[in-house]
Amino acid sequence: MMIFFWVVLLMISFSMVAFIYRLIKGPSVPDRVVALDALGVALISMIGIISILADTIFFLDIILLLSILAFIGTVAFSKFLEKGEIIQRDNNPS
Amino acid sequence: MITILANLLIVTTIVFGVIFTLVTAIGLIRLPDVYTRTHAASKSATLGVMFILLGVFLHFWWIEGHVNTRILLGIIFLFITGPIGGHVMGRAAYISGVKMWDKSVKDELAPVMIERKKQRQQQ
Numbered sequence: 001m002m003i004f005f006w007v008v009l010l011m012i013s014f015s016m017v018a019f020i021y022r023l024i025k026g027p028s029v030p031d032r033v034v035a036l037d038a039l040g041v042a043l044i045s046m047i048g049i050i051s052i053l054a055d056t057i058f059f060l061d062i063i064l065l066l067s068i069l070a071f072i073g074t075v076a077f078s079k080f081l082e083k084g085e086i087i088q089r090d091n092n093p094s
Numbered sequence: 095m096i097t098i099l100a101n102l103l104i105v106t107t108i109v110f111g112v113i114f115t116l117v118t119a120i121g122l123i124r125l126p127d128v129y130t131r132t133h134a135a136s137k138s139a140t141l142g143v144m145f146i147l148l149g150v151f152l153h154f155w156w157i158e159g160h161v162n163t164r165i166l167l168g169i170i171f172l173f174i175t176g177p178i179g180g181h182v183m184g185r186a187a188y189i190s191g192v193k194m195w196d197k198s199v200k201d202e203l204a205p206v207m208i209e210r211k212k213q214r215q216q217q
Contacts, residue, residue, distance in 0.1 A: 004105060008146075011112045015119035022122045022131070030128050030187035037179055038118060038135040041172070045111065045143045048150040048165075057160060063147070063168045067175070074179040078186035 002053065009049050016042050033077045040070030100156040108149035114142030127195040128187045136180020143176075144169050 016039060023035040044063050051059035080086050121134025151165040188203060 001101060005108075008108055008112050012115055015115045018119035018123050028128060028187070028192050030183055030190070030192055031131060034128070034132050034135045034180075034183055035122060037183070038122060038139045041139045041143050041176065042115060042118075044168070044172070045115065045146040048147050049108075052150060052153055055158075057154065057158075057162060060150075060162055060164050060168075064164055064171065067168055067171050071171075071175040071179055075182055078182045081186040081190045 005049055005053050009046065009053070012042055012046050012049065016046075029081060030078075033074060033081075036077075037070060037074045040066060040073070044070075097157070100152070104149050104153050104156070107145050107152065111142045111145030111147075111149060114138045114145065118142060127198070128192050129184050129194065132180045132184045132187070136177050136183075140172055140176030143172055147172070 019035045019039045019042060023032050023039065026032045026035060044066050047059055047062055047066065051057065076086050115138075118134055118139040121138065122131055125131050125134055147165050147169050151162065151169075154160050154162050154165070194201060
């Protein structure tokens with residue numbers, strides 16, 4: 001049973017290598033952001049498998065934290081690409 | 095007997111998740127365009143990680159005897175936010191002017207963008 005989880009970990013690592021290839025080579029910036037998003041998602045599943053292998057439940061809080069961080073990062077990057085700024089400040093209050 | 099059945103179900107869900115993750119990797123390498131890559135990276139990656147986390151939840155429930163509701167919360171959160179991230183990224187790529195694949199058939203957003211530009215010039 002343990003060797004099955006090691007094989008699963010290896011497969012997820014292979015797909016992460018593919019994401020890193022797209023992250024380096026991607027012709028435009030949205031390509032790289034999409035690859036980063038997929039990398040975060042693959043990292044979440046890797047943490048789940050590692051918590052089975054290490055036989056502990058303390059890694060499982062990190063799953064929620066990392067999914068929130070990946071989503072916030074994607075939304076911030078897309079807003080920056082779309083409008084050129086992330087936090088809009090109103091400099092002229094009326 | 096019960097343990098064998100539980101292990102079988104856990105292995106099945108995790109294998110489904112790994113297959114979807116590998117399909118995501120193949121799609122992200124082979125597809126020609128930002129928008130098609132967004133299609134690969136948002137839907138199948140989300141489904142793969144949901145299957146894997148479901149397998150982890152079932153493992154901790156049936157083998158270790160510990161019900162962890164945080165994994166269920168993570169599954170629901172990923173189910174909501176994964177497609178939202180892909181959609182927002184595709185929209186930002188279109189507005190920032192990334193070209194589509196030259197064999198693309200339809201671009202339904204182009205007349206809307208032209209009309210919006212006209213309205214902005216009139217104001």
